[in-house]
Amino acid sequence: xxxxxxxxxxxxxVINVGPQHPSTHGxxxxxxxxxxxxxxxxxxHLGYIHRSIEKMCxxxxxxxxxxxxxxxxxxxxxxxxxxxxxxxxKGLQLEVTPRAQVIRVLMDELTRIASHCLWWGALGMDVGAxxxxxxxxxxxxxxxxxxxxxxxxxxxxNYMVPGGVMADLHSNFxxxxxxxxxxxxxxxxxxxxxxxxxxxxxxRMKGVGILSKDDAVSYGCTGPTARGSGVSCDxxxxxxxxxxDKLNFExxxxxxxxxxxxxxxxxxxxxxxxxxxxxxxxxxxxxxxxTKTKAVLKLPKGEFYSKxxxxxxEFGVYIVAEGATNPYRIKFRSPGFxxxxxxxxxxxxxxxxxxxxxxGSLDFVIPDIDR
Amino acid sequence: MFLKEYFKTIFGTVKSLLTGMRRTGYYFxxxxxxxxxxxxxxxPVLADRFRGEVVMIHDEKNEHRCxxxxxxxxxxxxxxxxxxxxxxxxxxxxxKKAIDKFVYHLELCTFCNLCIEACPTSAIKMDQAFEHSVFxxxxxxxxxxxxxxxxxxxxx
Ligand code: SF4
Ligand code: SF4
Numbered sequence: 001x002x003x004x005x006x007x008x009x010x011x012x013x014v015i016n017v018g019p020q021h022p023s024t025h026g027x028x029x030x031x032x033x034x035x036x037x038x039x040x041x042x043x044x045h046l047g048y049i050h051r052s053i054e055k056m057c058x059x060x061x062x063x064x065x066x067x068x069x070x071x072x073x074x075x076x077x078x079x080x081x082x083x084x085x086x087x088x089x090k091g092l093q094l095e096v097t098p099r100a101q102v103i104r105v106l107m108d109e110l111t112r113i114a115s116h117c118l119w120w121g122a123l124g125m126d127v128g129a130x131x132x133x134x135x136x137x138x139x140x141x142x143x144x145x146x147x148x149x150x151x152x153x154x155x156x157x158n159y160m161v162p163g164g165v166m167a168d169l170h171s172n173f174x175x176x177x178x179x180x181x182x183x184x185x186x187x188x189x190x191x192x193x194x195x196x197x198x199x200x201x202x203x204r205m206k207g208v209g210i211l212s213k214d215d216a217v218s219y220g221c222t223g224p225t226a227r228g229s230g231v232s233c234d235x236x237x238x239x240x241x242x243x244x245d246k247l248n249f250e251x252x253x254x255x256x257x258x259x260x261x262x263x264x265x266x267x268x269x270x271x272x273x274x275x276x277x278x279x280x281x282x283x284x285x286x287x288x289x290x291t292k293t294k295a296v297l298k299l300p301k302g303e304f305y306s307k308x309x310x311x312x313x314e315f316g317v318y319i320v321a322e323g324a325t326n327p328y329r330i331k332f333r334s335p336g337f338x339x340x341x342x343x344x345x346x347x348x349x350x351x352x353x354x355x356x357x358x359x360g361s362l363d364f365v366i367p368d369i370d371r
Numbered sequence: 372m373f374l375k376e377y378f379k380t381i382f383g384t385v386k387s388l389l390t391g392m393r394r395t396g397y398y399f400x401x402x403x404x405x406x407x408x409x410x411x412x413x414x415p416v417l418a419d420r421f422r423g424e425v426v427m428i429h430d431e432k433n434e435h436r437c438x439x440x441x442x443x444x445x446x447x448x449x450x451x452x453x454x455x456x457x458x459x460x461x462x463x464x465x466x467k468k469a470i471d472k473f474v475y476h477l478e479l480c481t482f483c484n485l486c487i488e489a490c491p492t493s494a495i496k497m498d499q500a501f502e503h504s505v506f507x508x509x510x511x512x513x514x515x516x517x518x519x520x521x522x523x524x525x526x527x
Contacts, residue, residue, distance in 0.1 A: 064448035067483040131395055145418075152420040152497065158483045166484060167420065194391045199384040295442075295489070 008033060012040055017355075019048050025122060025359075026366030028340075037351045042344045046370045053371045057330045062088050062162060062297040065327065069317075070156035072334060073368035075115040076310035078107045081160040086241060087306040087317040088162040091299035098285040100164035101242040106177070106280055107151075107159065108308075109273040113184070114143040115311035116266050116273075123263070123360040124195050127204050132194050139187055146176045162297060164290030177281050181274055188270055196267060205260035209346045209358035212257055219345065220338035223313025224269065225362055228262035230255040235309035249276050259361035266363070298325055312336055312363055336368040417499045422482035425452075425475055426498040427515040434523040435516055437494035439470035443486035451479040452486060469522060473515040478508055492526055 008014060012035045019029040027048040033041040053072060057065040066084045070077035082104055089096065096104075121136030144154045149170040151159040159166050195201050211221070216229040226233050234251040236244040252268040254261035299321035307316040313335025320329040339362050346362075347355050398404060408415060417423070429435050439456040457471040487495055495515070505511060 060448050061446075063446065063485060064483075067448055067481065067485065131391075148421055149418040150420070152418070152422040152484060153482060156481070158485070161488075166488065170418070170420070190394055193394050197387050198391055199380070199387045 010035075019045075025364055028364065028366050028369070030343075032352065032355070034352060037353075039347050039350055039352060039355060042347050042355070044340055044343065049367055049370050051367075051371065054330050054332060058327055061325045062299060062327070065330070066160065066162070067156075067158040069332070070158055071367060072332065072371055073310055073312060073315070073336065073365045074155055075118060075365055076111055076312065076315075077156050078104075078111040078159065079308050079310040080315060081158060082108060083306055083308040083310075083315045083317045085160045085162050086308065087304050087319050088297065088299065090306055091302065091304045091319065091321060092162065092293075092297065094163055094291055094293065096164055096242075097288045097291060098243075099287040100289050100291075102280055102284050103165050103169060103289060104160060105242050105244065105247075106277065106284075107147075107157075107165075109276045110143050110146060110177070112273050112311045113270060114140045114147075116270055117143075119266060119311075119360075119363045120191065120195070123357075123363075124201075126356050126360040127201060129195065129198075129201065132191070135187070135190065135194065139184055142176075142180050142183065146173065146180065149173065149176070161290065163293040164288070166290075168289045169284070174281055174284070177277060181277055181281070184270075184274065188267075191267065191270075196264075202260065204354070204357050205258070205263055205361065207258050207260075208354045209259045209350060209361065210257050211342060211346050215342065215345060216257070219342040221313070221342055222335050222338065223309070223311070224252075224262055224265040225313065225335075225339045225342070227252060228254050228265045228361075229257035233314070235307055235314055239307065241306070241308060247276055247279060259357050262361040262363075296325055298323060299327070307333070310335060312365065312368065313339065332371060334368045334371060336364055336366075340364060340369050417501070419499070420497070421499045421501070422484060422497045423500045424477055424482075424498050424503070425480065425486060425495055425515065427473060427495050427517075428493075429517055429520055430523070433517060433520045435494055435520055436492040436523050436526045437470050437473060437490075437516065438492060438522065438526060439468055440491065442489045442491060443495065446485045446489035448483065448485065449479050449481060451476050451481075470516055475513045475515050477503060477511040477513060 012033045015032050015034060017030040017032060019027040029045040029048060031043040031045060032039055053068055057068055060068065066081050069080040069084050073080055117136040117140040121133035124132030147157065148154050150167070150173055151157045211229045213229045213231055216226045216231045222233050230253055232251060232253060237251045249272045252265050252272060254264050299319065301323045302321055304319045304321065305316060307314050314333065315335060316333030318331040319327045322328040343359070343362065347358050350358065427435050427437060439454055441454045444452045444454045453474040454470065455472040455474065456468050458466045459469040460466055484497065487497060
């Protein structure tokens with residue numbers, strides 16, 4: 001009986017990875033068909049943590065729905081909130097003060113570093129190196145302390161509000177960020193020593209899970225996943241929001257398309273984000289941190305779309321407004337979902353042990369895929 | 372040729388491993404740089420903005436600033452706050468709306484700070500308490516206005 005259930009007609013073995021497997025970074029359920037050790041097919045099964053966030057947002061006001069989006073991609077919660085407030089501001093035609101814009105960008109880049117830190121540590125652990133995890137969390141903790149001081153929470157911030165940010169920067173903020181920049185730079189060399197230049201790690205990542213440029217485009221991959229295949233898709237460069245067009249940073253591109261390229265994109269993005277922080281931290285303009293808005297926000301009838309670059313790719317918010325205090329319909333375009341759709345294509349023909357490295361290099365946050 | 376490559380790979384691997392091990396060894400011998408916090412022996416210092424739970428500000432005369440306007444209740448995304456108001460007869464004989472119970476369901480709260488932003492009289496704030504585990508969930512439902520408290524003079 002067991003034999004019949006676990007194999008296909010061709011004698012291929014069908015196994016389940018997840019939903020409670022540590023290497024799937026959450027409750028992702030993959031049904032993998034194996035011939036020997038080779039992957040024939042991967043079917044991702046979603047729905048284990050579906051919370052119907054889009055439907056939930058339709059019942060909330062324009063101030064309240066921003067908060068819920070921190071619970072999607074919880075590692076880029078600032079950036080998710082940012083996308084939402086940008087969309088609401090577009091509808092209200094609100095101008096945001098220069099100070100608020102700079103604060104938002106600073107927070108976004110800190111979030112990106114924190115998110116990449118966690119990914120870096122977790123990837124190391126996936127491929128069997130335990131030490132990086134602790135190193136990455138040490139640096140992430142420094143960012144969490146900065147966030148905690150200014151925003152009040154460590155993970156799901158709800159710091160951005162339509163019209164600006166919720167509170168002014170804490171008086172320690174500049175000091176702490178400068179300290180972080182100073183401390184983090186030598187740590188990047190440490191990261192390279194521990195993982196990037198480690199031959200065992202390179203062996204496991206190079207040439208594994210190749211995603212060609214065309215496939216990356218046709219699967220709708222965005223973010224570091226697509227940039228690892230040489231697709232230039234950074235929203236901060238292509239459709240600059242806030243002050244990104246005035247900043248001096250480069251879009252990181254790698255051409256190989258394998259797991260190691262995706263790894264290198266993120267590791268190099270550490271330095272780009274750091275350079276953005278350096279450019280801004282001494283140039284925070286004075287002024288209000290919030291534009292005065294009405295207590296009850298009403299978007300005019302119409303459709304609004306805005307997109308931001310999260311640590312994982314393009315995050316889009318689409319609001320259909322009917323002139324009421326809550327949206328008529330909301331749609332989120334989350335990067336993880338499209339990136340996951342490429343997994344089956346990438347992993348076919350690879351060995352089962354490489355699947356974990358491929359998944360790690362795609363950097364999934366499951367609540368983001370499964371809203 | 373093959374042998375040369377073979378040994379080059381071996382030495383390269385050993386070298387990269389040693390580089391990594393040097394980092395590990397550094398932290399092994401520099402125990403002071405390890406940042407483990409030994410909670411609960413070592414109590415964390417929390418930021419003053421840390422969102423632990425919602426509390427109502429009372430002064431030493433047991434007076435608060437809450438008028439019972441329900442702005443916080445409306446702004447809460449998940450129905451954490453229930454304002455139960457009553458009508459009080461003021462000293463001038465007029466009936467006035469006042470707060471009877473400010474019911475706060477801590478188990479529902481997501482610490483989004485929206486209620487605090489919404490309050491027109493700054494009657495509530497976030498507290499730094501974070502140890503919320505209890506044996507019985509009914510203890511998570513709290514009444515925030517202290518017994519016998521009343522509204523401050525002059526707060527409308
Ligand atoms: S912090 Fe947010 S969830 Fe909690 S009571 Fe206030 S508005 Fe409601
Ligand atoms: S706490 Fe503030 S917002 Fe809530 S009922 Fe009292 S006065 Fe109104």
